[in-house]
Amino acid sequence: MNETMVFERFIESKGLKHSKPRLGILDVFLNIEKHMSIDELWAAVRIKHPSIGYATVYRTLKLLCEGGLCRELHFEDGTTRFEHLYGHDHHDHLICTECGRLVEVVDEKIEALQVKLMRRHGFSPKYHRMDLYGTCKNCRKSEP
Amino acid sequence: MNETMVFERFIESKGLKHSKPRLGILDVFLNIEKHMSIDELWAAVRIKHPSIGYATVYRTLKLLCEGGLCRELHFEDGTTRFEHLYGHDHHDHLICTECGRLVEVVDEKIEALQVKLMRRHGFSPKYHRMDLYGTCKNCRKSEP
DNA sequence: CTCTATGCAAAACCTTTGCATAGAA
DNA sequence: TTCTATGCAAAGGTTTTGCATAGAG
Numbered sequence: 001m002n003e004t005m006v007f008e009r010f011i012e013s014k015g016l017k018h019s020k021p022r023l024g025i026l027d028v029f030l031n032i033e034k035h036m037s038i039d040e041l042w043a044a045v046r047i048k049h050p051s052i053g054y055a056t057v058y059r060t061l062k063l064l065c066e067g068g069l070c071r072e073l074h075f076e077d078g079t080t081r082f083e084h085l086y087g088h089d090h091h092d093h094l095i096c097t098e099c100g101r102l103v104e105v106v107d108e109k110i111e112a113l114q115v116k117l118m119r120r121h122g123f124s125p126k127y128h129r130m131d132l133y134g135t136c137k138n139c140r141k142s143e144p
Numbered sequence: 145m146n147e148t149m150v151f152e153r154f155i156e157s158k159g160l161k162h163s164k165p166r167l168g169i170l171d172v173f174l175n176i177e178k179h180m181s182i183d184e185l186w187a188a189v190r191i192k193h194p195s196i197g198y199a200t201v202y203r204t205l206k207l208l209c210e211g212g213l214c215r216e217l218h219f220e221d222g223t224t225r226f227e228h229l230y231g232h233d234h235h236d237h238l239i240c241t242e243c244g245r246l247v248e249v250v251d252e253k254i255e256a257l258q259v260k261l262m263r264r265h266g267f268s269p270k271y272h273r274m275d276l277y278g279t280c281k282n283c284r285k286s287e288p
Numbered sequence: 289c290t291c292t293a294t295g296c297a298a299a300a301c302c303t304t305t306g307c308a309t310a311g312a313a
Numbered sequence: 314t315t316c317t318a319t320g321c322a323a324a325g326g327t328t329t330t331g332c333a334t335a336g337a338g
Binding site for chain 4: 051052078
């Protein structure tokens with residue numbers, strides 16, 4: 001069961017149809033191994049499939065999110081980016097404020113405490129988002 | 145040293161000028177005790193100061209952020225909101241996905257682990273953002 | 289006086305949608 | 314044949330800016 005199969009089943013379950021553009025976009029999406037903006041994805045899609053329009057990329061991205069293959073993230077700087085979701089376990093982000101480097105991390109102790117914290121306030125946990133900002137080793141070397 | 149003084153000093157430090165609209169907007173801003181959108185702030189400003197334009201609210205809000213009085217937050221649902229910053233210690237958010245209720249919290253254990261986590265990856269911590277989503281007690285009562 | 293702040297309106301952006309046509313089932 | 318999908322272009326919505334005038338220092 002890979003991403004493409006998940007997507008095809010999702011398409012079927014919604015009574016939608018298969019199409020080349022959708023599979024082409026999915027393929028390009030899966031081969032970009034970072035958090036991408038719609039424009040970045042579109043640019044990459046155009047290289048392989050010049051005839052695909054922006055609107056189709058846009059609509060397919062929404063489908064991917066709905067189908068659990070993609071997650072839309074809104075960052076502190078106001079940008080919107082998308083990341084792979086299927087087969088990727090939950091993770092949080094370390095982000096370098098100098099160079100933008102992004103590291104995916106999970107800290108089980110923090111995860112457990114987050115659940116406790118929510119329960120303590122009467123919440124039933126569903127999901128969360130944690131972004132930790134700072135300067136990475138490299139950036140501190142060059143600019144002391 | 146209150147917010148208004150902080151703002152005036154900030155204005156001076158940047159070689160800018162005092163003005164009634166700016167102080168009026170700051171005053172209204174400070175009296176809204178929740179995370180507000182630009183439009184909500186503008187609506188509130190218009191009641192007290194009908195002649196102030198949207199652009200001035202917009203530009204003043206940017207100044208407030210720059211001056212450390214206000215923080216711009218981008219939420220998972222794509223909305224942008226602003227919260228008071230000066231005199232408010234750092235905090236994280238619990239957000240009800242049903243009713244939108246927002247609780248400000250701090251968990252010292254989590255804070256400490258976040259710092260450790262960053263250090264472990266070679267980052268020097270600057271700030272972070274943690275939003276925990278779930279359903280609150282009330283919403284689970286009404287819809288079981 | 290001189291330089292900044294303001295209100296207005298328009299521009300720039302980004303996101304989303306309508307529609308006629310192409311394509312899947 | 315009967316739907317849905319697509320590309321294009323245009324509409325929406327929000328954020329940002331230019332400019333002439335008002336206002337602060």
